[in-house]
Amino acid sequence: MNVVKSLVSDMPGVWRELTTLKQAFVVLKFVTDLTVCTVPPLTFAKSHMSIRTLVYVPLLAICYVVPDVAIFFALPKSADSTQTLIGLLLVVYSLLFFWWARFHMLSKSALTACFSADEPTFLITTGPWALVRNPFYSAYLATMLAGFIVTSSSNHPDHDHPYLVSHAGGIAMSAFLVSFAIFYHAIRDEEAKFSASKLRTQHEAYKRRVWCLLPLTDVMRR
Known part of the structure; x- marks a missing residue:
């Protein structure tokens, strides 16, 4: 509890140390991560949820929250303007892609949560x-990658919270890798369900045409 109180009391001072660009990054990343952590559980269909869903969803939430705390305290001592700008662009991509996908599927049946034991019907x-075949997962990973980019040069243990500052990059990368592993298995699980469904032929053609996580289909002329 004392650690939490110390973190909260130090937040205004850390905020004042941030440049305007870094402050914009912090605000936008907070909004994005809050969005991806709260909107899907509230809007996705709860039917056919599995034990894996109940285990992995809270774990993914932790993978967003803990790195965000480390990123905030490390940011004054890490990331030049180029790193911050790249991170900001990734967060913008994440937020825009998420809401684009969310609004686009309003006319469809609600998507089920990852690892749900349902059969695809569309x-x-x-x-x-x-x-991109998985715009939601692409958006989720983009904001996490942004966190690692802005903390990859964090190695200044001269803060009141030296562990967070000096290990922020490692914390962010660990969260990214854990999340990527979960999303990778979720994608494999979902594509296996398509392969066993009546939509198999359509989905196989779609897989050959569109990339999995990177929106580079037209660029690479796949």
């Missing part, structure tokens, strides 16, 4: 799905 190939 295949979305328009909107953000025309650029």
